[in-house]
Amino acid sequence: MTDCGCSPPSLETDAQKRALWIALGVNAVMCFIETTTGVLFSSTGLIADGLDMLSDAAVYALALIAIGRSPRFKANAAMVSGVALLVLGFGxxxxxxxxxxxxxxxxxxxxxxxATVALIANIIVLRLLSRQRNDEVHLRAAWIFTRADVVANAAVILSGLAVLATGSRYFDLIVGAAIGLYVMREAFEIISNARRAQRAG
Structure with a gap:
């Protein structure tokens, strides 16, 4: 037996993969929808949310690759996810x-x-991942990303209501900036968890 951290397939592993594949598919579709409509509707909030979906899809892909790998690999995957999210927030x-x-x-x-469609999709994904979030650091990172999405979706909806009521674009800009701040806060949480996992490994 080697120390690669590999283990035989299990029902738990299958459940993790199934949840992550669904999350990956949903986020890839919603990324296309939100960024496209964000450009069409001139909405910074939608564009920000769409790019966040793209980042999430990358995180879910990393989490899928990490399943069955060593704890060190999983910690590194979470670290990459956190850094990517931090760059996205700045962008x-x-x-x-x-x-x-x-x-x-x-x-x-x-x-x-x-944003309402995106919110429904992310609530479904969050429920799927909630069963896995306490398992390992790379899966918790995926759950944190999705939690951030739900908050961002709700913010975009509120921004849309404010824009309808006032006709001002500044509500949309404020929400876009707020999403960026929240994304960076989540990124630091993921990076912190990954560092602890790396030290433990």
Whole structure:
């Protein structure tokens, strides 16, 4: 027996893979929908949420690769996820600054409709991953990402309502910046968990 950290397939491993594959598929589809409609509706919030979905899809892919690997590999996978999320959060701030100088008011009704679909999808994924989140660091990272998505979706919906009520684009910009801040906070949590796992390993 080697120390690769490998183990025979189990029902638990199958459940992890099934949950992650579903999460990966949902996030890939919603990334395309949100970024596309975000551009069409001139919504920074939707674009930010769509890019967050892309980052999540990458995290789920890393978590799938990490299943059955050594604890060290899983900790490293979580670290990569956290760093990627941190870069994404910074990128969202850059986009908010750019749009604050160039752009009009977004389409509030469209924002609400798309964000509501995304919220429902992420709640489903969060429930699937909630059964796995305490297992290992790379799976907890995936759960944290999805939790951030649910918060971001709700924020975009509120932003859409504010835009409809006032016609101002600043609510959308504020939500985009807030999503960036929240994403970075989640990134630091993932990185902290990964560091503890690396030291333990």
């Amino acid at each position: 969202l701030f850059v986009e908010v600054v750019r749009r604050s100088f160039d752009g009009g008011a977004p389409e509030g009704a469209g924002m609400i409709a798309v």
